[in-house]
Amino acid sequence: MTNVYIEGIGMTKFGKFIDKSMKQLLVEASIEALEDAGNPKVDAVFVGNFMGGSIGNQEILGALVANELGLGYIPTAKVEGACASGGIALRQGIMGILSGEYDTVLIAGVEKMKHASTADVTQAINAAMDNDSNEKQAGLTFPGFFGVLANRYFYETGATKEHLAMIALKNRENALNNSLAQFQKPTTMEEIMAARIITSPLGLFDCSPTTDGAAALVITRKKGAIHIRSSAQSSGPTQMQDADDLLSLPAVRESGRLAYEKAGVGPEDIDVVEIHDCFSMTEMLAIEELGFFNKREGWLAVEQGRTKATGDKPVNTSGGLLSRGHPIGATGVAQMYQLVQQLRGTAPNQVENARLALAQNLGGTGSYSTVHILERL
Amino acid sequence: MKVYQCDQCEYASVSNKYRCPSCGTGKLQERDVSSRGSVYSYTDIHIAPAEFAHLAPYTVALIQLEESKAKVTVRMDGNVQIGDMTELDHVEDGAYIYRKC
Numbered sequence: 001m002t003n004v005y006i007e008g009i010g011m012t013k014f015g016k017f018i019d020k021s022m023k024q025l026l027v028e029a030s031i032e033a034l035e036d037a038g039n040p041k042v043d044a045v046f047v048g049n050f051m052g053g054s055i056g057n058q059e060i061l062g063a064l065v066a067n068e069l070g071l072g073y074i075p076t077a078k079v080e081g082a083c084a085s086g087g088i089a090l091r092q093g094i095m096g097i098l099s100g101e102y103d104t105v106l107i108a109g110v111e112k113m114k115h116a117s118t119a120d121v122t123q124a125i126n127a128a129m130d131n132d133s134n135e136k137q138a139g140l141t142f143p144g145f146f147g148v149l150a151n152r153y154f155y156e157t158g159a160t161k162e163h164l165a166m167i168a169l170k171n172r173e174n175a176l177n178n179s180l181a182q183f184q185k186p187t188t189m190e191e192i193m194a195a196r197i198i199t200s201p202l203g204l205f206d207c208s209p210t211t212d213g214a215a216a217l218v219i220t221r222k223k224g225a226i227h228i229r230s231s232a233q234s235s236g237p238t239q240m241q242d243a244d245d246l247l248s249l250p251a252v253r254e255s256g257r258l259a260y261e262k263a264g265v266g267p268e269d270i271d272v273v274e275i276h277d278c279f280s281m282t283e284m285l286a287i288e289e290l291g292f293f294n295k296r297e298g299w300l301a302v303e304q305g306r307t308k309a310t311g312d313k314p315v316n317t318s319g320g321l322l323s324r325g326h327p328i329g330a331t332g333v334a335q336m337y338q339l340v341q342q343l344r345g346t347a348p349n350q351v352e353n354a355r356l357a358l359a360q361n362l363g364g365t366g367s368y369s370t371v372h373i374l375e376r377l
Numbered sequence: 378m379k380v381y382q383c384d385q386c387e388y389a390s391v392s393n394k395y396r397c398p399s400c401g402t403g404k405l406q407e408r409d410v411s412s413r414g415s416v417y418s419y420t421d422i423h424i425a426p427a428e429f430a431h432l433a434p435y436t437v438a439l440i441q442l443e444e445s446k447a448k449v450t451v452r453m454d455g456n457v458q459i460g461d462m463t464e465l466d467h468v469e470d471g472a473y474i475y476r477k478c
Contacts, residue, residue: 122426133392135450137472139422139429140437147420148439155418155459200421240439241450242390244399246418 001262004097006226008037008218011337014182014325016114017212022058025214026110027068033106037218043102045076048089048109049329051124055116065108082128083278084363085109086332087370090217094231097221109334110214111327121210128364130238143207145240145365146279147199152246153284154201159299161201164280165192166302168205168322171277174309175319178348182211182325206280211325215333226340229373232258236366247296251369252289252360259371267291271354272342273313274335276362277320286360287315309349317342317349332361332370343376378412378465380447381405389447410444412465413478416457417441417448440475451475
């Protein structure tokens with residue numbers, strides 16, 4: 001259990017914003033979170049970001065936020081953990097409050113990717129793989145890793161490409177109700193199944209897009225309505241060939257186990273979930289690793305509609321990374337934005353009477369994972 | 378094919394580590410094994426980063442070695458299915474290039 005509460009949330013629209021700088025996106029989300037929290041005094045800032053340096057030539061994001069907002073000469077830092085940068089930034093803020101050093105911390109996450117070419121973005125994303133390895137030299141890509149997992153999953157279970165398409169369709173349908181989501185155009189199973197292949201068996205709709213956007217949170221030790229019951233983080237293998245069980249993401253499983261243990265709850269108690277669906281296949285494995293469904297049976301739950309907003313275990317009511325969008329450093333923070341709305345009763349695809357919520361944020365090909373469990377008091 | 382085998386437990390990997398990540402106490406010992414193995418899984422990569430774009434589409438496979446618990450990620454010379462038997466053809470820029478056998 002932590003003594004940390006979420007007091008304010010903010011988020012920009014996700015999409016393509018060529019005319020806005022990374023700083024502008026960060027400031028926009030941060031001001032919204034501060035206003036939502038009633039403009040408290042802030043003791044520290046942690047910013048989640050992955051490729052601001054490599055494709056934006058912009059670092060010192062923590063100090064930029066403090067300076068633009070006039071927060072004073074407080075300590076700040078940028079946190080990098082690939083696609084888990086946002087979740088890890090949040091966790092650093094929680095640790096700072098738990099240590100007694102800070103009372104109130106501003107957490108922000110941002111990425112700006114749409115101005116860069118696909119080749120440059122792909123190259124920058126590959127920084128989240130172990131590049132000093134025979135595996136990288138073989139030409140394995142980020143999506144390729146999840147393609148290899150998917151083919152094995154199909155081989156060992158009764159699942160097919162259609163089950164992945166069901167996940168993509170569900171998340172798109174959820175995004176249609178989320179005005180901040182990147183993709184708001186309806187799609188169909190037929191369109192998803194026929195889309196061009198990125199890395200077999202994954203097609204275009206199985207892969208999260210590149211996105212510009214930012215999200216922010218104000219967390220504090222002052223008791224409020226949204227309690228962070230637990231915060232957990234784990235690492236996992238950095239290479240596919242080192243996986244003990246290819247159909248397992250140990251970082252997800254272990255961070256989930258720790259988060260449940262610290263919160264004193266189990267997967268059966270969770271009312272609403274945001275999962276790191278960088279690929280449809282990642283959501284399939286994560287719903288199993290987090291204990292919502294048995295190993296190698298997640299596809300049955302998907303088929304039965306159990307992870308839809310109307311199901312008994314709603315997953316990615318925001319639209320997820322696949323359709324809300326995936327501004328890498330902002331993603332972990334945006335997951336919390338959706339879950340706080342769920343607990344406040346104001347979310348798109350609102351789950352009735354949601355009390356316990358779980359967010360899982362993944363970095364690399366299973367290299368990092370954070371899990372946070374929230375409770376409405 | 379070089380693999381690193383734990384001297385305390387069954388763990389094996391194609392990459393060396395300071396200590397065994399499985400049992401936490403063992404040391405990994407270098408061993409030479411046959412490159413032969415079966416395709417554990419694979420993907421055909423159509424969208425590749427700039428440095429591999431000239432090869433696309435190409436197949437990357439995870440091979441379960443015959444003489445070790447270790448698996449190895451390779452680039453295939455041609456298409457494969459899960460279960461196909463394969464072996465090393467040659468090493469190219471640090472990558473293992475495999476072929477069906």
